[in-house]
Amino acid sequence: MLYIVPTPIGNLEDITFRSLRILKEVDLILTENYKISKKLLNFYNVKTSTKTYHIYNERKKIPFILKEIKNGKNLALISNAGTPSISDPGFLLIKNCIKHSIEIECLPGPTSIIPALVISGFPINEFTFIGFLPKKKRKMKLEKLSKENRTFIFYESPHRLLRTLNDLKDFFGLKRKIVICKEISKIFQETLRGNIKDMILYYENVKKIFGEYILILDKKNENE
Known part of the structure; x- marks a missing residue:
């Protein structure tokens, strides 16, 4: 069997008892980057053997x-x-396991999407997770999204944050409400609320933009 095991996005306490039990009982743990995962594994005294599995060697x-x-x-x-x-x-890997009739179980656990969405205060009856915007055909993607009326969730890196905010401005307007969550469950966790114009002005005056960002973009409102 293949177990998909969520791990903490910041605070090491954000892992379930069951996830820890599975990590200790399986024959092998596939890690994206052992140097990062070993902090968690050592903290909980997980002695299971590991092998790396990432986008550069997965095939x-x-x-x-x-x-x-x-x-x-x-x-x-x-x-x-x-x-x-x-x-x-x-x-x-999941796709190939299904193809070969291998049993898969995904354990419930940490993800940054849901906490950010919930604390945004925006409608969550309909939302779309976009993740990172593509490097190519980026504006084509945003133009398509601008024609839909639902809450959107984006991931963004610090060095592209301002560029993305300006791109959102071009397709959704300066007045569209947005919530930006930084470093969820970590020491420098921060949540900013306002419209796209507010966020551009704020980050233009930040000396050093760092961390991991989640952008929650509200549905269109009557004042736009």
Whole structure:
């Protein structure tokens, strides 16, 4: 069996008892980056063997993984933080496991999307997770999204944050409400609320933009 095991996105206490038990019981843990994962594994005294599995070696590693599971071993997949396959490696492996009739179980657990969405205060009956905007055909993607009326969730890196805010301005206008969550569950956690214009003005005056960002863009309102 393949277990998809979510891991904390910041605070090491944000992991379930069951996730820890699975990590200790499986035959092998697939880690996106062992140097990052070892902090969690050492903290909870997880001694299970590990092998790396990331976007640069996944096609090469999948045959080995499938063989191990077919030979009766249980494996767990973890990413650097959060739930594997959500803007992290995992999709291709899961797809191949399904193709080969291998049982998969995804444990519930940490993800940055839901906490950010909930605390935004925006309508969540209809929302779309976009993740990182594509580098190519970026404006084409935004133009398509601008024609929909629902809450959008974006991931963004610090060095592209201002560019993305300006792109959102071009397609959604300066008055569209937005919430920006930074470093959820970490020491420098911060939540900013306002419209796109407010956020551009704020970050233009920040000397050093750092951390991981989630942008929650509200639906269109009557005042726009």
